[in-house]
Structures are given as structure tokens and as C-alpha cells.
Amino acid sequence: MDFKEFVNKLEQDLKDALSETSPGADVRQNSVEKLQGTSYTGISITPADSHVGMNLNADQLFEQLQEGKSYEGVLAMAVTQVDAGLAQAPDVNVADIMNYETAKQMLCFDVVGTERNKEMLENVPHTDVENMSMVYRLQLDSNEQGAATILITNDIMAQMGVTKEQLHADALENAPEIRPASFKTMAEVMAELMGMPADMMPADMAPPMYVATNDSKVQGAAVMFYPDFMDQAAKELGGDVFILPSSVHEVLFLPDDGTMRTDELREMVTSINASEVSPADQLTDSVYHYDAESRTFELGEKFEARQAEKEAKSEEKEERSSVLKDLQSKKQDMDLQPKAETGKHKTKSEPALG
Secondary structure (H helix, E strand, O other), X not given: OOHHHHHHHHHHHHHHHHHHHOOOOEEEEEEXXXXXXXXXXXXXXXXXXXXOOEEEEHHHHHHXXXXXXXXXXXXXXXXXXXXXXXHHOOOOOHHHHHOHHHHHHHEXXXXXXXXXXXXXXXXXXXXXXXXXXXXXXXXXXXXOOEEXXXXXXXXXXXXXXXXXXXHHHHHHHHHHHHOOEEEEEHHHHHHHHHOOOHHHOXXXXXXXXXXXXXXXXXXXXXXXXXXXXXXXXXXXXXXXXXXXXXXXXXXXXXXXXXXXXXXXXXXXXXXXXXXXXXXXXXXXXXXXXXXXXXXXXEEHHHHHHHHHHHHHHHHHHHXXXXXXXXXXXXXXXXXXXXXXXXXXOOOOOOOOOO
């Protein structure tokens, strides 16, 4: 069967399968629009006594069919997903979500690449930082399996009666509370993964960098824009830092000790994205820099261009200063020389005229 036939049949069979476990549930096809190129054809299931349901990813289920799994097996998988999803669905009062004074206590934000999400961002309030965009979410619930969130669209923002600027300000204040930041050395992170104390990790086993994320390690790249986070990171690393976007879930901080160039670091990020990071998790291929003194966050190439311009101006100033010193020195030499006679003076031996 083709995809359309598959979705139609799955929709009907799910209605039949849920008639006993969730009688009266609303089951229908829908288009699920998501960031990071992960939009899909879905089948939504909403219990009769609730305004909150779940979406099944019909695209993924169809892939299982194409890979050789029987339709009965795919249907059983779908029913299992629905039972688990409905059991874990948060208890949400829709009126509370639309009431901004209540909803803002659930407010947080994610960071995504601007260009690759350009089309979706047209319908989503966002704040751009270089080539990244901060988007706002309501986190309804969070557990070991993940977080239930609602992406705030322009329509939802309008229903709440709030501006993007207010959303941004409140998200910056609230996000660190519900998604606390985590900032650890690579050695600490590797030690955790290996189940050993960090001080037992050999010094040459982990590169000299820090990993920034949140406590759930989901959408953790956003922590770099928490208030004062960059200043604290720069203080920890002893000055200016480079920031490498490992994924939308974490970013890496390296001290700018003058030995690394943006193009070299960018090549590393691009290579890792292409080979190790799924498209849905990629942030950007760029490298960023934080100037601790001027508190400037910018693309690495902008920082290097700014530094080159500053050095050029400094050299020009030194050159002008050197020329002025030469001129002053020459003037001083001329002032020390005896003045030449400007006319012939009359002597006693010269005869008088007239």
C-alpha cells in the first residue's frame, strides 16, 4: 500500500483499537509543523474527557512498514505508543495556558538555526542573535522520558495578549528556574559517562573545554543566552572564549588563548555535524566568540575582523606617532644649530660715505 492508503487504514484501525481502552477518543489525521525540518504527517488522539492529546508520527510508522515489518506489527506498535503517550500526558487546563499570568511560569526558550528554520519562523515569535533564533515554549511537564512543551506561535501570542518583547524578557527570567544550566569540564562529562570520579580521569583523556547544557540535556544550547551566563563562563575560563555549537542540546566552550583560528574551528564543527549529528539536532556550522572585556557575543569571523581593524588602527597610530617624533627630533636639531649671518656689519676701517 502507498503512504496515503497506509495513513487512512491506520487512522480507522486505531479508532477501532481504542474503542475499548479510550472510548469516544477523537482520532484524526493532521499535519504537525515542527522546527528543525522535523514536520510530519500525524495522527492525533485526544481522549473524550480531555483537551490534551498526543500525535503519532505516521511517517516513521510507514518507514517501519517499508523496512519489512508487517502491518499488524506496525499497528500494534502504534497502539503501544498511544497507550504510553496518553498515560504520560500532563494534566493541562487550557484556560491556564491562555492566561498569560499563569502561563509565563512555564515559559522557557530554545535556540535554533535561523536560515534552516526560516519558513517556520515566519509564524513564530523569535529573537535573532547572529545566525541563531531564540523561540519560546511553555513547558507543561518534564520527566526522564522528556518534556511536554508547546511552541508559542504568533496566534498563541495574540490570544495571550502579550508582545514578543515581553515574552523574551519573561523567558530569560524564568528559563533558568525550570531548566537550570549545567557547566562542566569535558573531563567531568566523560567521567560521568564512564561511571567514575572526575579526579580519576587521566589529564590527557579529555580536551581542555567545557560543556554547557541544562539539567535534562535537552535543548540545552539555550543556556548560553541565560542572563550573565557568558560572563560566568568567561570568568571560569580566564578570559575570552570560543563557543562551538555541538548541537541544539549543548555547546562547547574553549578558552581563546590565541592559538586557534575561527576557520579551523568552523571546519571541525562542520565535519562533526555532517558525520555525527542528526539533521534534527544540528544548530549551525558557525563558531562564535565572546569578548569578556567588551561583553560582545559575535560570530568568530566578526571578532577576527574587528581585531584586525583594531590592530590596523593601532599600527597606523604608532606610525603617525613615529613620524611626529621624527619631525620633533629634526626640529630640535635645527633649533640647536647656530644662526647664519643675515647681513654685513660696518667696521671701523671702512670709510664713511657722503
